[in-house]
Amino acid sequence: MARIPRPDMERVAGLSEEVPFTRFIPSAITLLGLCSGATAIPFAMFGNWKMAVAAIVLAAVLDTLDGWIARLIGAGSEFGAQLDSLSDLVSFGIAPSVLVYMWTLDHAGGAGWVFVLLFCVCCAIRLARFNIESGDPKEKAPPPSHFTGLPTPAAACLILLPMQFTFQFGDPTFRNPFLTAAMIAVVAALMVSRIPTVSLKRLRVPPRARPVAFAFVGLIALCAVFYPWATLTTALLVYLATIPVGVFQFAEARRKAARILREMDD
DSSP: OOOOOOOOHHHHHTHHHHSOGGGGHHHHHHHHHHHHHHHHHHHHHTTOHHHHHHHHHHHHHHHHHHHHHHHHHTOOOHHHHHHHHHHHHIIIIIHHHHHHHHHTGGGGTHHHHHHHHHHHHHHHHHHHHHHHHHOOTTSOOOOOSEEESOOHHHHHHHHTHHHHHHHHHOOGGGGOHHHHHHHHHHHHHHHHSOOEEEOOTTOOOOGGGHHHHHHHHHHHHHHHHHSHHHHHHHHHHHHHHHHHHHHHHHHHHHHHHHHHHHHHHO
């Protein structure tokens, strides 16, 4: 029988000194986002639809926050990247699709569950492709200016758009399972597509414009407090309008790069 080597206790004891506590902050935020996204399911089980949607939105906010903090303090790691993907699959793949199923797709029987599975599968494919294309997070490469396909947090919020319309207008038309199924099919296709979508990771606000930017963010936060569903719906509709902009910008950047290469060859 092979002898199991004894652990180096001095090495284990020194881990807390070698790894700063701040490096665990992004992963802790990721886990908070996972818990928030998963909590949407019990909210849905008790019919608390607004709190269920709010839990998904909070998970999306935390998903943005963990990446921003990781880049700010230089705490990116392979472990954090994999943990983030697993959290995203739960928070933005399983939880929102199950929530929509309980809300209206269960009236479609097995066909409704097929759309839930479709969304989860496309979410997993999108995350796996993102991990492969991201490469080694330790490299000092700048973040991409565009995503390939629809990001999973945006996709999760978009399939909840009919619910948000129902919260605002109280119209049962938006609870039609056919409308929700069509929304899921379109969003799932956008997730696994090669369509370039706008990324805010490389957004830099000039120093002179920062007071205006902070005031704008404060105004949005104030609107979110008093008119949460109208603010969220407007933000999602604006995001949808940026998809053609992202396609145009990406095509323009490719034409510019090709022109530079031709000039270098000449």
